[in-house]
Amino acid sequence: MLNQILPVFLSGLIMLSGFVQANATAPAAPSVAEPDAEFTLPLQEERSPWAITLFDDNPQENQARLWSQTKLMFGLGVGVIGALAVMPESFTNWDKSDLKQFHKKWWDNVSSGPVMDEDDFFLNYVAHPYFGGVYYIVARESGYNQWNSFVYSFLMSTFYWEYGIEAIAEVPSIQDIIVTPIGGWLYGEWAYQQKRSIVDNDGLVWGSAGLGSTALFFLDPVDSIDQWINGDREQPVVEDFDIRLAFAPTFYQVENQDEDRNYFGLVMTFRM
Structure with a gap:
């Protein structure tokens, strides 16, 4: 009887030890996360270097700085028109007689162009690139990369100036x-690089603050x-600056409607 039971017992013992060893070497089952455990997946936003982020x-x-200075340039553009209007026609190639009906002249010019102009070399290849750089550095100083600064310069030089102010x-x-x-x-x-260099040098050029400024x-x-104008923006030099168009004189009482029917002016108000 013992001879029959002993082999069966040993066989069961061997099978049990094999089962325990197999489970000991098997990989542990993944632990289930606690229901309240916080799970975060780190994501890093990567933008294409060609992405246009001006309107994000x-x-x-610093988008607020960019658009603040854009509005400032629109106001300065009025002063530029005034300055060009008093310059000799031989320099600007502007027919001053057309400025009296500028809205009609603007539409005629916009619908007729673009064309190859006959401006001199200085205007086309010195003045225009300089002001293109002025637009460019506004965006660059606001933290935009070279591509977005170029796009901003293109938009401003084309639609603000070429098809805007100058088209008058x-x-x-x-x-x-x-x-x-x-x-x-x-x-x-x-x-931009020159400005950064001067700013990093405490605003000095050849040791002079005057040359630097x-x-x-x-x-x-x-x-x-x-x-x-704005100073530190908490205590600006000029406050409540406002520019608006006017279709009737604001500085005197209109007596002859026929005389003033083609009036068009600009009202500028500010407080210092």
Whole structure:
């Protein structure tokens, strides 16, 4: 009887030991996370270097600064029109007699262009690239990369200036549409690097604060004017600055409606 039971007992013991060994070497089953355990998946947003981020809802750049200085440039554009209007026609190629009906002239010019202009070399290949660089550095100083700064310069030089202000007096120019943003990028990036170098040197050029402030003005005139107007933005020099269009004289009582029917003016108010 014992001889029959012993083999069966030993066989069962061997099978049990094999089962225990197999479970000991098997990989542990994954533990179930606690219901209240916090789970986070780190995500890193990667933007294409060609992405246009000027109009992002949640920008990484200083979008508020960019649009604040954009509005400032629209106000400064009025002053530029006034300055060009008093310059000789031989320099600007603007027919001053057309400015009296500027809205009609603007539409005629916009619908007629663009064309190859006959402006001199300085205007086309020095002045326009410089102001393209002025637009460019506004975006660059607001934290945008070179691509977005170029796009901003293109938008401003084409629609704000070429098809906007300048179209009041002349047909949009093919050269200016191309040269202004491209030349503005080349000059503007250089100007941006020069400005950063001067700022890092405590605003000194050759040890002179006067030369430094002058250089900073010409490298980035919009920011210099913005600093003068707004200061630290908590106590601005100029407050309640407002510009609006007027279709009737505001400085005297209109007596002859026929005389003033073509009146168009600009009302500028501010408090210092």
